[in-house]
Amino acid sequence: MSNAEVPREPQTFALWREAQDTRVRTRLGGIYYLLAWLLTWLFSDTPTELLAWGFTGAVFFALMFALRLLHRLPAKETPQALCTWLDRHWALVLLTALAWGLVHAWALSDPAFASSRLIATLSTVAFSTALAFNFSMRKGRAIAALLLLYLPGLLALALAWREQHAILITLAFFLSYLLLALKRSHREYHNTLTLELELREQQQSLEQLSRTDSLTQLGNRYQFNNLFPVLVANAQRQSESMSLVLLDIDFFKRVNDEHGHACGDACLSAFAERMRQVFRRGSDALLRLGGEEFGVLMPNTSLEQACLLAESFRQALAQHGFTVQDNSLPLTASLGVGCFDPQRDDNAEAFFKRVDDALYKAKGTGRNRLVQT
Known part of the structure; x- marks a missing residue:
């Protein structure tokens, strides 16, 4: 065994x-x-x-x-x-x-x-x-x-x-x-x-530590790389929907430059906590993919459902931002959202690239927006 x-x-x-x-x-x-x-x-x-x-x-x-x-x-x-x-x-x-x-x-x-x-x-x-x-x-x-x-x-x-x-x-x-x-x-x-x-x-x-981002306590890139292909394969085998949300904090470098890295770290932690409040279903996997980029794996979730949750997150963030270390930070985020489609995605890597392209399109067309694919 x-x-x-x-x-x-x-x-x-x-x-x-x-x-x-x-x-x-x-x-x-x-x-x-x-x-x-x-x-x-x-x-x-x-x-x-x-x-x-x-x-x-x-x-x-x-x-x-x-x-x-x-x-x-x-x-x-x-x-x-x-x-x-x-x-x-x-x-x-x-x-x-x-x-x-x-x-x-x-x-x-x-x-x-x-x-x-x-x-x-x-x-x-x-x-x-x-x-x-x-x-x-x-x-x-x-x-x-x-x-x-x-x-x-x-x-x-x-x-x-x-x-x-x-x-x-x-x-x-x-x-x-x-x-x-x-x-x-x-x-x-x-x-x-x-x-x-x-x-x-x-x-x-130790295994949990190796799979967890120490700052935000979300899953890290290592966990994403292991979990994402498995969830995509399960969705493909069982003919179920599988959505992916990619999030990137807009102009995050300014936070570090203007308020210091300690404030930036606190901001990342607050961003992760806000994600837990919105994407709080037991099946959702929340991850920090690196720097100010985050992801949410959403098994058994249609594109419409994923977009609804992701848009509610974006709007709440744009309206309220964060108050970190006595600093009011009017943060926004750009999001790419997609649902696995065997007709369009040959494998998990192709699915990720499609959603990642949607994220960069959101960033390239003015930020603080959601692009679905």
């Missing part, structure tokens, strides 16, 4: 990471329950007499293994879908743990398994160790799985206390160790997850 496909929202990312880790760590684990059962059965004293039970157990553990493999992650990685997937996958893990715990208890209490009793016990130790160190994402569920693996066997040993007390005490001590190890593994897993979330947040912040 590419970085673009990884969920960006922290809670969703944490669930996605847990689901990914759970699937990877349980993918092949189920086969060992099947192998452990086959060894416990086939090396028992009377495998032929246990033939029906042997095949039943083999089918059950093979089914659990197959269900783990077939349980794929949800296509829509929403928090609800990921939680549902995790609940169902853990249900398979817990059911398998319970089944093996019962197998272990059976092997400990039935004389028919005297020859393979050690195999069942060692398998229980192996499965529980894997659980403690590899499935600590959900501590409560991992503890439940450990208890399901151990308690049936410990009960069987307790019922034969005189003969089995040494093994019972040893397994009980090992279970207590695994519970402590699970607690530590759980803490380390979530510390690692927290660190990964912090690193992703820093990466997203």
Whole structure:
């Protein structure tokens, strides 16, 4: 999965990471329950007499293994879908743990398994160790799985206390160790997850900085160059309208020359804020393309709608201007507006040039006007 496909929202990312880790760590684990059962059965004293039970157990553990493999992650990685997937996958893990715990208890209490009793016990130790160190994402569920693996066997040993007390005490001590190890593994897993979330947040912040104009907090030319071709391609593919507004502050050099660059910067910030007030739809992308030139990308917007918004911006700016640092600045802007037309525009570059030509026509014919194309 590419970085673009990884969920960006922290809670969703944490669930996605847990689901990914759970699937990877349980993918092949189920086969060992099947192998452990086959060894416990086939090396028992009377495998032929246990033939029906042997095949039943083999089918059950093979089914659990197959269900783990077939349980794929949800296509829509929403928090609800990921939680549902995790609940169902853990249900398979817990059911398998319970089944093996019962197998272990059976092997400990039935004389028919005297020859393979050690195999069942060692398998229980192996499965529980894997659980403690590899499935600590959900501590409560991992503890439940450990208890399901151990308690049936410990009960069987307790019922034969005189003969089995040494093994019972040893397994009980090992279970207590695994519970402590699970607690530590759980803490380390979530510390690692927290660190990964912090690193992703820093990466997203740096990415946002690289795409944002530091003065106006609008998107910068880099973001425009990445976003504009994508929006044009989407509009062309889906046969939807896509408008572009280019704005240039008239005679901006005079502001810097007469009032200083600090005032000029404040003016650019005020201009950007005025743009946010007019082009405030969630789908509009506002950008500073460089110097005193700005742009607005307007998906699903006709030429008439774009011209209406752009003209209202131009008129309000011409009427009110800005008051910046106690300076009244009667600013105006020239605008070029166009809508993508596959019949006229071969690609995004051709569309941009057409609108840019309209902007320069507005500047060349007196400024403070809008030219549509």
